[in-house]
Each structure stands twice: as structure tokens, then as C-alpha cells.
Amino acid sequence: MHLVKRSLTTYSKDYSALARSYELTQSVTKILRTRDSRLSQTSSFQYALDNFRSNADGFFCSNQDVLSGPRAVVAQGLVLSDKAIVISLDTGGDVHETTDVGFCIYDKSRNSVYKIQLDIKGRKLSRKSGIMDNLLAVPLKVSPTQAQVFITRLFGHYTQLMKGDHDVCLVGHNLERDLKSLMTLNVNVPRALQKVDTDILCRQFLFPKGLNLGKLARELNVQETKPFHPSVNDAYYTIQVLLKLLSGTECDIPFENLKLSHEEYHKKLHRNLDQFEAMLQIRSLVKDVTGFHDEKTVDQVIKFMCNGSKRPRDFDMKTVMPRIYKALRKMERSVTNPCKNIPKTI
Incomplete structure (x- = not known):
């Protein structure tokens, strides 16, 4: 699997950011190609993840001012186990072609947040998506095959942790669409991985007709630090929306109290997939x-x-x-x- 050299973007003039993106792509694709028997698949992929790591202090905590006005609730906060891992996913493109994939992963045991933006086929970021400065993560430029390998390794890594004593769940806003996008890349997410859809929670707790992610985040007073729409940004905001939606409920990770309400959703989701x-x-x-x-x-x-x-x-x-x-x-x-x-x- 060879790194494909290509133009990173035509709209950004931040050449240092472009250089960082190219270096990141080289580093990660080199790790994905490694066949060193001394490194297990899990440990070697954790090494790849560390390229995206940032400190999680204050990232996933309860907010007392969850809502205002008639929908005000008392923030009780989420109860996270010491081994809690929340994987937020968002994808871009259409039903036939996935152009980008974003992850925002919170790992409590490591006190880490991993923000990952995969740009596939050298996609040129449009003005709607925002230039490099508007992304929460330096993009990783990959081919469809490289994306498939990276995402498969990522889910394999967390599935192994889940078999241990880690509490892992996958979160998305209209998650079914994102999982279908991954399937066009020949990536199948493990069924054993618990899935939570913030769109379902939105309809259940607040707005029966539902809202898109941007409108829902603004209704919940989620601070917009970067523009919506780039996948990694939306994945980050999805985690923040999840926090706000569940702050007034007795929920813990791995969301035992949500399993019953999400049981029918899971059946329908897997049937549709x-x-x-x-x-x-x-x-x-x-x-x-x-x-x-x-x-x-x-x-x-x-x-x-x-x-x-x-x-x-x-x-x-x-x-x-x-x-x-x-x-x-x-x-x-x-x-x-x-x-x-x-x-x-x-």
C-alpha cells in the first residue's frame, strides 16, 4: 500500500498546515504497512492513534447550563466508568462515494481525545467544508484502500479492548447513514459494538420531529469553536450533543439504561444494513x-x-x-x- 502523492487542497494558503498533513499521512501509512512481528496489531495501531492524541482534561464533563427556557433541565452529568470509550463517527459524500470520514474518540482510561479526519482520493476542501484552519484535526490524505485498512484496524483495535474490560460505544447523528458510507469502503462495523444515535435521542427527549446536528447543537447551547460540516468537526459536536442530551437523565456508559430504548433501533438498523x-x-x-x-x-x-x-x-x-x-x-x-x-x- 503506497502513499499517493497529490495536491492536498487548493483553498488553503497555510503551507505549514499542508506540510503537517503530508508528514502525518506518511507517518500513519508507514505504520499501517508495518509487519513487524514484535508489534501486535493492537499496540502498533495504538502507536498510529497517538499521532492524533490530545489531552482530555475538561473535554467530557457535565455542564450546569444545559438548556435554558421552557426546556431547562437539571444537569446530573454522565457517570463514566474508568474504562469508558466513546467513538463518535461522521462521514461525507453521497450514497455512491464516501469522500471523507471523521472520528472523535474519548478514552477515559488514557485521559485522551483522538480527533481524526480522513480525506479520501485527495478531496479538495470546498468553501462549504472550510479551509484547513477550520478543521479540528490535521487531515490524513488517503486512498480508498488506505481508508479501508485504517478504519478496519481502528474498529479491530477497539473491539479487542471491548473483549477486555473496556466499555466501548459508537455514537453518530443519523448513524445509519454513516455506517452505510463505511460499507461503500468495504468496512463493516462489528455488530457487538453498542451503537447510539443522537438523532433518536433528540426525537425521544426533546424534538419529536428531529433536528439536524447544527440546529440541535445550537438549541443545546453547544459552543461552536469551528464550523459545522467537516466530518471531524461534526464528530466532535456529536459527542458534545450526546453529553447535553443525557445530562438530565440517569445514564451511564456503556449506557445500560439506553439499551432497552435502543433495542428496536438496533434491530431495524442491522436489518437496514x-x-x-x-x-x-x-x-x-x-x-x-x-x-x-x-x-x-x-x-x-x-x-x-x-x-x-x-x-x-x-x-x-x-x-x-x-x-x-x-x-x-x-x-x-x-x-x-x-x-x-x-x-x-x-
Whole structure:
């Protein structure tokens, strides 16, 4: 796995920050490539994580002024075990391509916070995302393969800690979307890892119709130190929102009191992720069989396969190939959606 040299960003004029980003990329990718038998996977990845470490003093503590006005609550604070680890996740891009991944990880046992921004394919940060100075972490520039290796190692590292005596949970705002984005990078998050969605908590405790992360953070008086939208920033704000949402409740990490209320959410989440994984497999088959790589054309094929629906609806993988050929014949006969270059094998 080789480091791909590329332009880091076109909008930032902070050349020292660009140099730090390049050095960080070199350092971390070198660690990911290491096959030194003297270093276990866990210890070597912890060494990689230390590139992103900062002191956690005052980072995860209760705030007495949680809410004001009619929704004011008494802040009781969260009870964290000495081995508590909270992993906050946010992703950027669309359903077909993940452009960046952000993590903000609080590890109480190490009194550490790890803020990680993965920029994939040398993405140029737009004005909406903010220039380098608006990020809470120096970005790590990686290819999709490098991102897949890094994130897989990260979850593997914390899964090993969870098998010990650490209390680990994964947090996100609309977490299902972020997990689907990781699946497009061939990363599957362990099911044993407890998952908490701040969007669900928001609807349960405060706003039944829900709010996006930025609006919810402002309603909860979370101080905006950097702009919203970059993944690492949103991951950081998600942890702060989690704190505020649970400050007036009897919750502890690993959120034993939330398990019952999140039980149905977990079932629905894993069912949706299984269906999304099946869809990814179908899309891959469609691309292999047809040679089409345009996502809109692939969507058309799947739409014909599903009789107008965008969902696979319990496809038996044994019958997928005949369905693909049948869909292609339908597209070929369609007047409104003619499909050229149909494979001769059909």
C-alpha cells in the first residue's frame, strides 16, 4: 500500500498546515504497512492513534447550563466508568462515494481525545467544508484502500479492548447513514459494538420531529469553536450533543439504561444494513455483467430488476443473474429508457 502523492487542497494558503498533513499521512501509512512481528496489531495501531492524541482534561464533563427556557433541565452529568470509550463517527459524500470520514474518540482510561479526519482520493476542501484552519484535526490524505485498512484496524483495535474490560460505544447523528458510507469502503462495523444515535435521542427527549446536528447543537447551547460540516468537526459536536442530551437523565456508559430504548433501533438498523449490503452486492454484479459504471445507468437496471422499486426486496442471490439479464432486455425494449451496448451474452 503506497502513499499517493497529490495536491492536498487548493483553498488553503497555510503551507505549514499542508506540510503537517503530508508528514502525518506518511507517518500513519508507514505504520499501517508495518509487519513487524514484535508489534501486535493492537499496540502498533495504538502507536498510529497517538499521532492524533490530545489531552482530555475538561473535554467530557457535565455542564450546569444545559438548556435554558421552557426546556431547562437539571444537569446530573454522565457517570463514566474508568474504562469508558466513546467513538463518535461522521462521514461525507453521497450514497455512491464516501469522500471523507471523521472520528472523535474519548478514552477515559488514557485521559485522551483522538480527533481524526480522513480525506479520501485527495478531496479538495470546498468553501462549504472550510479551509484547513477550520478543521479540528490535521487531515490524513488517503486512498480508498488506505481508508479501508485504517478504519478496519481502528474498529479491530477497539473491539479487542471491548473483549477486555473496556466499555466501548459508537455514537453518530443519523448513524445509519454513516455506517452505510463505511460499507461503500468495504468496512463493516462489528455488530457487538453498542451503537447510539443522537438523532433518536433528540426525537425521544426533546424534538419529536428531529433536528439536524447544527440546529440541535445550537438549541443545546453547544459552543461552536469551528464550523459545522467537516466530518471531524461534526464528530466532535456529536459527542458534545450526546453529553447535553443525557445530562438530565440517569445514564451511564456503556449506557445500560439506553439499551432497552435502543433495542428496536438496533434491530431495524442491522436489518437496514443487511439490505444495503445486499444492494451493494447487486450493484457490483450489475457492473461486472453489463460493464456499466455510470451510477444512474446502474440505478436504471436495478429499478427494472425491482419492478420499479429501488429496494431489492429479499432477492435470492441465486436468482440475481437471471434478473439482471431480464432487466437488461426490458431496458432494451423500453422506448423512454433505451439502453445501448447491451452485452451479447443475453
